[in-house]
Amino acid sequence: MQDNYIIELKNVSKIYDDETTAVDNFNLYVRKGEFITFLGPSGCGKSTTLRMIAGFEFPSKGSILLNGKDISNVPPNKRPINMVFQRYALFPHLDVYDNIAFGLRLKRLPQLKKDKEGNPILKIDKKKIRELKSEYHLISKKKHISEEEKKAKLDALQEQIDYYKATPVNSYSYAKLTDKEIDTKVARALKIVDLEALEDRNIATLSGGQQQRVAIARAIVNEPEILLLDEPLGALDLKMRKDMQIELKEMHEKLGITFIYVTHDQEEALTMSDTIVVMKDGVIQQIGTPKAIYDEPKNAFVADFIGESNIYNGTIIGTKKVRFLDHNFDCLDDFPLNEKIDVVVRPEDVNITNEPGMISGVIDNKIFKGVNYQYTIMVGKNELLVKSIYDYEVGTKVNLNITPNGIHIMKKDYTVNTYTDSWINKNNQVMIDESPFDCDITQLLPGSFIDEEGYLVSKDKAHKYDLNDADVVAEIALDKIDVVDDISSDECQVVGQIVDSIYIGDHYRYIVRTENEEDFVFTSQYSYNLNDTIGLKVNAKDIKLRLKKEVSNYEI
Amino acid sequence: MVKKILGYSYIYLILLLMYIPILVLIVFSFTNATYIGTWNGFSFDLYGKLFQSEEIMIAVGNTVIIAIISAVCATVLGTLGAVGGFYAKRRSRAILENINQIPVVNAEIVMALSLVVMFVFIGNNIFGGANLFSFWTLLVGHIILAAPFVYLNVKPKLQQMDPALYEAALDLGCSPRQALNKAVLPEIIPGVFSGFMLSITLSLDDFIVTAFTRGSGLLSGAANIETISTLVQAKIKKGPIPPEMRPLTTIIFLIVLLVVIFISLRRNKTINVKSMKRRKLREKE
Numbered sequence: 001m002q003d004n005y006i007i008e009l010k011n012v013s014k015i016y017d018d019e020t021t022a023v024d025n026f027n028l029y030v031r032k033g034e035f036i037t038f039l040g041p042s043g044c045g046k047s048t049t050l051r052m053i054a055g056f057e058f059p060s061k062g063s064i065l066l067n068g069k070d071i072s073n074v075p076p077n078k079r080p081i082n083m084v085f086q087r088y089a090l091f092p093h094l095d096v097y098d099n100i101a102f103g104l105r106l107k108r109l110p111q112l113k114k115d116k117e118g119n120p121i122l123k124i125d126k127k128k129i130r131e132l133k134s135e136y137h138l139i140s141k142k143k144h145i146s147e148e149e150k151k152a153k154l155d156a157l158q159e160q161i162d163y164y165k166a167t168p169v170n171s172y173s174y175a176k177l178t179d180k181e182i183d184t185k186v187a188r189a190l191k192i193v194d195l196e197a198l199e200d201r202n203i204a205t206l207s208g209g210q211q212q213r214v215a216i217a218r219a220i221v222n223e224p225e226i227l228l229l230d231e232p233l234g235a236l237d238l239k240m241r242k243d244m245q246i247e248l249k250e251m252h253e254k255l256g257i258t259f260i261y262v263t264h265d266q267e268e269a270l271t272m273s274d275t276i277v278v279m280k281d282g283v284i285q286q287i288g289t290p291k292a293i294y295d296e297p298k299n300a301f302v303a304d305f306i307g308e309s310n311i312y313n314g315t316i317i318g319t320k321k322v323r324f325l326d327h328n329f330d331c332l333d334d335f336p337l338n339e340k341i342d343v344v345v346r347p348e349d350v351n352i353t354n355e356p357g358m359i360s361g362v363i364d365n366k367i368f369k370g371v372n373y374q375y376t377i378m379v380g381k382n383e384l385l386v387k388s389i390y391d392y393e394v395g396t397k398v399n400l401n402i403t404p405n406g407i408h409i410m411k412k413d414y415t416v417n418t419y420t421d422s423w424i425n426k427n428n429q430v431m432i433d434e435s436p437f438d439c440d441i442t443q444l445l446p447g448s449f450i451d452e453e454g455y456l457v458s459k460d461k462a463h464k465y466d467l468n469d470a471d472v473v474a475e476i477a478l479d480k481i482d483v484v485d486d487i488s489s490d491e492c493q494v495v496g497q498i499v500d501s502i503y504i505g506d507h508y509r510y511i512v513r514t515e516n517e518e519d520f521v522f523t524s525q526y527s528y529n530l531n532d533t534i535g536l537k538v539n540a541k542d543i544k545l546r547l548k549k550e551v552s553n554y555e556i
Numbered sequence: 557m558v559k560k561i562l563g564y565s566y567i568y569l570i571l572l573l574m575y576i577p578i579l580v581l582i583v584f585s586f587t588n589a590t591y592i593g594t595w596n597g598f599s600f601d602l603y604g605k606l607f608q609s610e611e612i613m614i615a616v617g618n619t620v621i622i623a624i625i626s627a628v629c630a631t632v633l634g635t636l637g638a639v640g641g642f643y644a645k646r647r648s649r650a651i652l653e654n655i656n657q658i659p660v661v662n663a664e665i666v667m668a669l670s671l672v673v674m675f676v677f678i679g680n681n682i683f684g685g686a687n688l689f690s691f692w693t694l695l696v697g698h699i700i701l702a703a704p705f706v707y708l709n710v711k712p713k714l715q716q717m718d719p720a721l722y723e724a725a726l727d728l729g730c731s732p733r734q735a736l737n738k739a740v741l742p743e744i745i746p747g748v749f750s751g752f753m754l755s756i757t758l759s760l761d762d763f764i765v766t767a768f769t770r771g772s773g774l775l776s777g778a779a780n781i782e783t784i785s786t787l788v789q790a791k792i793k794k795g796p797i798p799p800e801m802r803p804l805t806t807i808i809f810l811i812v813l814l815v816v817i818f819i820s821l822r823r824n825k826t827i828n829v830k831s832m833k834r835r836k837l838r839e840k841e
Contacts, residue, residue, distance in 0.1 A: 056723055076726045083727050089720035093742035102738075103728035222728065 005065075006032040006258050007053065007226060012062035014048050014282075015144050022048040024282040026062070030226075030260070030275075035252050037261045039269040040279035041305070041546055046262045049279075050228050053260060054083050060144040066225070073135045082219035083228040087235060088211045090203045096214050097199040100189055103222040104182045108174035122168035132161045189221035192251065209240045216251070226258045233268065245271050266306050270294065278302050294346075299410055303344040304420045304473065310350075310385050311420055313519050314343040314409070322409060325379050327359045329402060333409040340500060340511065340519075342410045347374065347387040349406025357399030366394050381516050383421065414478065414509065417521055422474040424467045428454055430474050430543060433518035435494045438540040439474070441467055444547055455556070466556045471548040478509070480542035481522035484535035492535030496520065498528055512536060578809060585802035592802075606800040614775045615787040616804070619760060621774060622691075622783065626698035627755035633699065634706025635748050639740060641707075642714040643722070659704045668768040671697050675769065689771030694781060697769035698759045705758065706751030713747035714740075761785060 007030045014023040023045040030036055038046035051057045053064060055076030063072045071079060082103070090099050113121045136157045139150065177185075190196045193213035203211065212232060219227055229248075233241045249272050252259050263269055269276050270290040278285040278293060278301075286298040297303035300311050314324035316335045321328055324343045335341055351357075352375075361379035373391060377384045377398065384400070392398060419432045428450065429436040442448045444467070447459030456465040484492040499519075500511035508527060512520045512534065520536055528534060547554075584592050588601035606612060641652045659667060671693070679688040721743065725735035741748075763785040770781045782790070784804070791798050 054723075054727060056726070076723070077729045077731060081727075083724075085720045085724055087718060087720065089718050089724035091721065091724075091739055091742070102725075106729040106734070218728070 004031055005029045006034075006067060007260075008065040008068075009049070009053075010063050010065065012049070012052065012059045012064060013144065014045070014052060014057060015060040022282055023052070023059075026282075026284060028277060028284070028287070030258060033256050033258055035249070035259045035261065035272060035274045037263060037269040037273035037276045038279060039263060039266060039276050039305070040285075042264055044279040045282035046264075046277075046279050047230060048282075050083075050230055050260060050262050053226070054081055054228055055079050058138065060142065073138050078131075080224055081226045081228060082222050082224040083230065084212075084215045084219050084232045086230045086232065088215040088232075090211055090214055090218070092203050094203070095199070096190075096195065096201050096203065096206070097186060099203065099214055100186045100217045100221050101182050102218060104177055104185055107177055107222070109177070110172035111175055113171045113173055120170045123171040124167075125164050125169050125171070128169075129161055129164050132157055132164065136161070185221055189217040192220065192254070193217045208236055209244065212236065212244065216248075220251075220255060220257075224257065226260060227255075229259065229261045231263055232261075233263075233265075241268075248272060270306070278305065280305075296408060297344060297410065300342050300344075300418050300420065303342075303408075303410070304418075308347050308385055310345045310347065310383075312343045312345070312382065313513075313517060314341050315339070316341060316409075320404075322407065325359055325382055325384070329358065329407055330404045331407040331409055332404050333407075335409060335411075340412055342412055344408040344410065345384075345402055345406060347385040349402060350384065350386045351401045351403075352386060352388050352390065352392065352398050353401055355399065357401045359402075360397060360399045363392055363394050363396050363398060366392070414521055416478065417476040417481075417519075419474040419476075419518070422472050424470045424472060426454070426468045428467065430472060430545060432474055433494060433514050433516050435514075437474075437493055437538055437543060439543040439545060440540055441545065444472075444545055445551055456554075464556050465551060465554040467554055470554055473546045473548065475544040475546075476520075476538055476542060478521055478523045480538060481520060482537050482539075483522075483524060483526070483528070484537050487533065487535040489535070491537050493537045494520065495533060495535050498530055498532050498534065501528065501530055581802055582806045582809070585806045588799070590796060590799055602799055603803045606803045609800055611782075611787065612784075612798075612800055612804065615782045615784050617775045618781050619783040619785075622694060622698060622781075623756045623759040626695055626702060626759045627752050629695070629699045630702035630755045631706050631748060631752045634703040634751055635710050635744070637703070638707045638710035638714060639736065639744075642711070642719075656704045656707050659700065660708065664701070664762075664764045667700065668697070668765045671700070671765070672768050687771070689769065691771070691773035691781060693769045693771060694766060697765040698762065701762060701765055702755035702758045705754050706748070709751035709754060710744050710747040713744040717743040763789060 007028075009026050009028045012023060012026040013021065015021050026045075026049055028036075038049060040046050048057060052059050055071075055074060055078075058073050063070050065071065066079070066081075091102065094102065115121050136154060139153050139157070142150065145153075186199075187196070190199055193216055195210065195213050195217065198206065198210065203214070206214065212235075215232070232248075233244050236244060245268060248259075252272075261269075261272065270293075273290055275287065276290055276293050277287050280301055286293055286302045288296075293302060293306055297306060297309075303309045303311055312324040314322045316337055316339045317323045317328060318337065320331055320334055322331045322335075322341070322343060323329070359379055361377040361384060363375050364378045364383070365376035367374045369387075372387050372389045375386045375388065375392065377386055377400070379400070386400070422430050422432050424441060425431050425436055427436065428439075428441050430439045430441075431437075441456060442450060445456060445458055445465070448456050451457050451464075456467055457463070458465075486492070487495050494514055496512040496514040496518075498510050499513045502509050507523050507525055509521065509523050510528060512522070514520070522536070580592070584595075585602055586598050586600070587594075587596050588599050589596045637652065637656070641649045644652065675688045675693050679686050717740070721739045722735050725739035726732065730738060762783075766781075766783050767786055767789070770783075770786070772778050772780055774781050776782055788797065788801060
């Protein structure tokens with residue numbers, strides 16, 4: 001029995017009418033007073049999850065519990081949860097004061113009706129019956145839950161309906177808050193967000209930051225149990241955003257209520273949260289404290305999404321010994337011998353030294369970042385991102401050290417091939433392992449198309465993007481890679497050696513390693529021998545792309 | 557400088573050409589000559605005759621009653637349609653918008669004729685051969701005439717609105733209907749109002765639909781309903797435009813002018829009564 005969870009999401013899925021799955025089997029338990037952040041790239045289902053908690057969407061499967069009570073199908077106006085919207089959604093026809101008082105004016109306090117002797121008056125609760133009936137109707141229309149589950153839920157509801165129909169219960173009259181009470185509460189909320197002087201101002205005359213504060217005040221004045229924030233700082237400039245981050249955090253501590261925050265900005269998530277939920281394609285990738293997620297990412301996606309990182313293919317060559325970048329390193333994680341793994345090295349964990357180091361490389365690129373320099377160092381054929389406060393010239397040969405606690409090893413994720421250092425070339429092909437692959441770059445911007453000059457044009461034709469040299473993350477599913485037998489044919493896009501093969505029930509899983517040490521994992525019905533050199537090809541539509549920066553960076 | 561003067565004189569010329577006919581009409585409403593152009597000296601005779609003419613007064617009464625009732629109905633219908641369309645799925649919205657567009661671009665005569673055919677058909681097949689033409693058929697005609705224009709007036713206001721407002725209102729405790737009244741309606745009310753005014757105008761000066769769909773009723777009693785436009789048409793058939801029409805149109809013009817002035821004055825008024833109330837509330841403490 002876990003009673004201290006304020007909100008629980010159990011096996012929650014959201015499947016839209018067109019059969020697209022926005023959220024898949026989401027499980028989350030939130031403690032009272034926690035600051036929790038949903039983090040992920042756009043379209044990962046984080047906003048949909050938030051909207052389900054708010055009540056704007058109902059889950060297709062699973063249930064949402066608030067203080068142990070199922071609220072999955074309760075409409076938003078009946079939930080003690082308030083939301084701060086992405087673009088604030090303030091009411092322009094009301095001034096600051098009336099915007100904040102909006103929720104309070106709707107509030108009705110139930111008062112027990114009593115007869116002259118002081119005994120409660122009992123009545124059939126028609127309103128409750130109506131609510132239950134509409135919930136019954138809603139559940140009976142759900143498509144994605146099993147028949148037994150549906151029947152069990154409907155029977156339970158029917159039982160309740162019958163109970164309320166037969167049994168008179170206490171009846172209530174509803175009283176509005178007085179003007180005085182509303183005024184006190186609004187004044188307090190204005191004080192919390194520092195807007196006392198602006199209460200009579202029109203919404204349109206406020207700056208973005210001030211509107212943001214009004215939106216927060218409007219939500220917290222209702223004293224919700226949970227405050228939802230949907231990318232609330234997205235529309236502010238950088239300086240303002242930093243200030244608001246700190247203020248939100250302080251507000252969270254002062255109010256003591258649960259905050260659920262949605263963002264795609266990893267820095268924001270790391271700064272503010274107690275717990276971060278990293279999501280991708282509707283699936284939770286990792287739940288943990290900011291430190292755990294940064295230091296111990298569960299897979300390559302999390303490592304790449306949170307902070308800057310170098311990710312390499314490695315092999316375990318002994319007890320707590322790992323080989324990558326053509327060198328044997330000591331590490332702290334224990335994995336079975338000869339296992340292929342992903343290695344993450346954070347740029348700040350690499351030390352540039354003048355003495356002989358573990359590995360050496362040539363500085364290829366240097367960017368001044370204010371507090372330090374960011375170098376791209378070529379170690380053999382691999383790039384290594386390093387941060388250092390010392391100044392080196394481009395082209396210098398440097399020695400590098402990586403300490404064991406700077407090396408984090410992750411079990412290889414064999415569900416999909418992820419290439420985190422791909423880029424788009426001038427022919428709108430994606431470069432994976434120095435080989436061009438045809439791909440569909442219009443997927444980077446929904447509804448977009450490519451014009452005759454090769455630029456990406458947005459759906460409304462208002463924006464044009466030049467994606468040449470854009471850094472992307474490419475993903476290819478294991479079953480979408482085909483083998484080309486004749487490695488000299490034009491069809492063949494990449495050539496490599498089979499370095500690993502394993503038989504899984506009814507098919508083989510191979511790992512093909514190219515000359516540049518890039519791995520392609522694929523499944524096949526046919527058997528090939530270890531160390532065979534084979535060619536591979538991938539259909540353009542099977543390569544999934546994600547830009548590393550916002551698409552607006554490439555606008556021309 | 558010369559360019560500027562030329563530009564202004566062009567605008568004033570156009571305005572002058574637009575308003576000269578109305579000014580002439582107003583001037584000639586203050587003389588009792590039958591024909592415009594002859595001046596028999598200043599008099600209020602025509603104004604007196606206008607208010608004594610039962611025929612014209614009945615037509616004016618009919619016109620106003622129909623205009624107000626049909627405008628209210630068309631405004632409700634058009635506004636609900638626009639809000640519904642705005643929150644509908646893309647496909648159903650496209651269908652709704654196309655259906656709405658047809659009456660707007662279609663010739664009025666087509667609509668009037670098709671309404672006649674429909675009323676006759678319904679009368680013959682459902683009401684057993686009864687003659688349906690009455691105030692009600694006229695009202696239906698006018699509502700159908702105006703509702704698409706209300707839709708078109710409300711739609712841009714909805715598009716300017718943040719679509720999350722409705723959800724924000726729900727989130728703060730509104731039931732769906734309250735959210736519509738308290739969050740969405742205040743945003744679109746200028747569009748609703750201009751749609752209402754347009755409906756009144758369309759109904760006031762409509763001739764074709766009125767002539768086709770009217771029957772007996774209203775102030776005309778057992779006879780066919782006469783509105784200002786049908787009355788003028790009937791009079792012209794027999795002789796010159798009745799001189800009483802000149803003061804009538806003058807009065808209509810002045811009423812419209814007053815309404816327009818009143819609206820633009822209201823818009824510029826920005827005294828915040830609410831904030832004064834609040835201050836009083838706090839001073840009481």
